[in-house]
Amino acid sequence: MSLSQSQSGRLAVQMMSHIRHALPAVLAVGSLVLIWEGYAWFSGVSPTTLPAPSRVLAQAFEYREALFDNTLPTLRATLTGFALSLVAAFLLSVIVDFVPLLKRALFPVFIISQTLPLVAIAPLVVLWFGFGLLPKILLVALVTFFPMLVALSKGYDATEPELQQLLASMGAPSWKIFWLARLPSSLPFFFAGLRISITYAVVGAIFAEYAGAAKGLGIYMLNAKNNFRPDLVLAAVLVSAALTLSLFGAAVLAERLTMPWTRRTSTGGNSR
Amino acid sequence: MSAPRLKLDQVGYSYGDLPVLENISMTVQPGEFVSILGPSGSGKSTLFRLLTGAITTDTGAIAFDGKPLSEAGRPFAFMPQRDALMPWRRILDNTTLGLEVQGIGRKQARERVSPLFAEFGLAGFEENYPAELSGGMRQRAALLRTVVQDKPMLLLDEPFGALDALTRAGMQRWLEAMWEKHRWTAMLVTHDVREAVHLSDRIYVLSPRPARVIREIEIDLPRPRGRDAATRALAAAIEADILETLLRPDPDHVDDAASHGSASS
Numbered sequence: 141m142s143l144s145q146s147q148s149g150r151l152a153v154q155m156m157s158h159i160r161h162a163l164p165a166v167l168a169v170g171s172l173v174l175i176w177e178g179y180a181w182f183s184g185v186s187p188t189t190l191p192a193p194s195r196v197l198a199q200a201f202e203y204r205e206a207l208f209d210n211t212l213p214t215l216r217a218t219l220t221g222f223a224l225s226l227v228a229a230f231l232l233s234v235i236v237d238f239v240p241l242l243k244r245a246l247f248p249v250f251i252i253s254q255t256l257p258l259v260a261i262a263p264l265v266v267l268w269f270g271f272g273l274l275p276k277i278l279l280v281a282l283v284t285f286f287p288m289l290v291a292l293s294k295g296y297d298a299t300e301p302e303l304q305q306l307l308a309s310m311g312a313p314s315w316k317i318f319w320l321a322r323l324p325s326s327l328p329f330f331f332a333g334l335r336i337s338i339t340y341a342v343v344g345a346i347f348a349e350y351a352g353a354a355k356g357l358g359i360y361m362l363n364a365k366n367n368f369r370p371d372l373v374l375a376a377v378l379v380s381a382a383l384t385l386s387l388f389g390a391a392v393l394a395e396r397l398t399m400p401w402t403r404r405t406s407t408g409g410n411s412r
Numbered sequence: 413m414s415a416p417r418l419k420l421d422q423v424g425y426s427y428g429d430l431p432v433l434e435n436i437s438m439t440v441q442p443g444e445f446v447s448i449l450g451p452s453g454s455g456k457s458t459l460f461r462l463l464t465g466a467i468t469t470d471t472g473a474i475a476f477d478g479k480p481l482s483e484a485g486r487p488f489a490f491m492p493q494r495d496a497l498m499p500w501r502r503i504l505d506n507t508t509l510g511l512e513v514q515g516i517g518r519k520q521a522r523e524r525v526s527p528l529f530a531e532f533g534l535a536g537f538e539e540n541y542p543a544e545l546s547g548g549m550r551q552r553a554a555l556l557r558t559v560v561q562d563k564p565m566l567l568l569d570e571p572f573g574a575l576d577a578l579t580r581a582g583m584q585r586w587l588e589a590m591w592e593k594h595r596w597t598a599m600l601v602t603h604d605v606r607e608a609v610h611l612s613d614r615i616y617v618l619s620p621r622p623a624r625v626i627r628e629i630e631i632d633l634p635r636p637r638g639r640d641a642a643t644r645a646l647a648a649a650i651e652a653d654i655l656e657t658l659l660r661p662d663p664d665h666v667d668d669a670a671s672h673g674s675a676s677s
Contacts, residue, residue, distance in 0.1 A: 302496040305490075306509075307513065308464065308466060310513040316513065320509075400541075401500050
């Protein structure tokens with residue numbers, strides 16, 4: 141009884157410290173929005189040039205069905221492309237870990253693939269693969285594949301040498317050393333890569349849609365711009381930001397669930 | 413004297429052009445605690461890499477129970493420097509690692525390890541992660557992981573090198589008591605003279621690289637050591653003597669010492 145009370149007490153303290161931690165950021169964003177709102181009201185600038193935040197929100201609500209309708213394809217392209225990229229990056233990272241020669245041969249190619257400007261590549265990919273889901277998936281995979289591959293490779297190499305020596309002395313073959321030591325050692329790197337890549341993924345999908353699509357946030361932004369509706373462009377931007385943040389949050393949550401040991405240290409006091 | 417458990421016969425090893433070990437001959441008897449004492453970088457760890465099969469000898473031969481090492485079937489349980497516990501595994505699952513690699517099922521492995529937790533001062537910490545334990549406890553967990561493999565011989569590579577002085581002294585006393593009870597055949601690599609004298613039946617002193625055995629010392633002190641004035645004084649004398657050998661760069665003295673052999677008795 142007293143234990144659960146002290147636990148809930150600690151939870152409350154944690155909440156307070158979280159709120160205090162977030163306060164400066166909330167204040168900064170809040171005052172920016174207020175300044176924008178005030179400027180839009182008092183400068184007399186036309187809403188077709190700079191709509192006030194309140195107008196953006198109102199229009200977002202008004203067009204919620206259209207926005208929702210266009211968010212789903214973007215989400216689908218992002219998640220499918222990212223999943224594909226993760227699977228490919230993982231498989232190749234394993235192969236490359238066992239065949240270092242392949243790493244030296246392939247990594248320069250991947251680095252070059254990362255230097256290609258998205259603006260130039262997106263229309264070409266649409267030209268080659270049409271207006272369907274495929275070019276979006278490919279572009280998302282293109283922007284997220286290499287960061288994930290590098291994160292995994294770096295993670296494997298971060299394995300403690302003594303741990304590998306220990307396993308080798310126990311007679312573990314190299315695949316077992318990989319499974320027992322190198323793979324778990326790569327988890328922190330994997331999740332660091334995941335958090336960054338998931339934000340790239342959304343940007344990649346929107347770029348692909350911008351270059352040509354039937355539906356999606358990217359094409360919705362383009363059409364809104366062409367119809368002189370910057371309020372709807374910003375509404376779509378708002379949705380894409382919310383989408384990115386939710387995916388980022390999901391990645392952080394997955395990290396916490398997968399790596400429970402990182403939150404328990406000798407100061408954490410869960411030891412009996 | 414019975415047949416040696418481990419016998420190194422004029423073993424040599426080089427990393428490329430760099431000779432690391434030269435003409436190393438030593439033996440370890442069953443139930444004997446032998447220490448290898450030498451300056452940093454003298455090839456002590458290379459010796460363990462040879463024994464665990466990570467590398468093979470250039471010259472000379474290693475025999476275990478009279479058989480060549482390659483036919484002896486991994487007779488060693490190795491404890492690396494620092495603890496090398498897996499941060500993502502709970503202590504219980506860390507200690508079963510060696511059994512798991514041998515192919516023993518998880519449940520059976522846990523049943524073998526669990527009864528030993530109390531003796532190793534780890535009772536109640538089975539479900540904790542390594543980061544939640546003190547340095548001494550982590551080291552005891554690492555030793556538990558080593559001995560539970562039930563191999564004929566233990567190889568301890570500077571096991572207490574990363575601990576603070578007080579914890580280390582405590583761990584040395586604890587290990588001595590554990591060894592008295594179990595009489596493991598063990599080889600300890602260290603550069604801590606006091607540790608070697610405190611724990612060993614016999615000490616081989618190595619020269620700087622390329623390492624050769626420059627002295628072999630029988631430590632004939634009663635156990636437990638260092639608890640009363642008499643053994644403390646004797647141990648201190650041996651320590652001072654070994655330190656002289658290690659710090660004197662003169663090669664003539666080195667040969668001289670080697671030919672005189674044992675220091676105690």
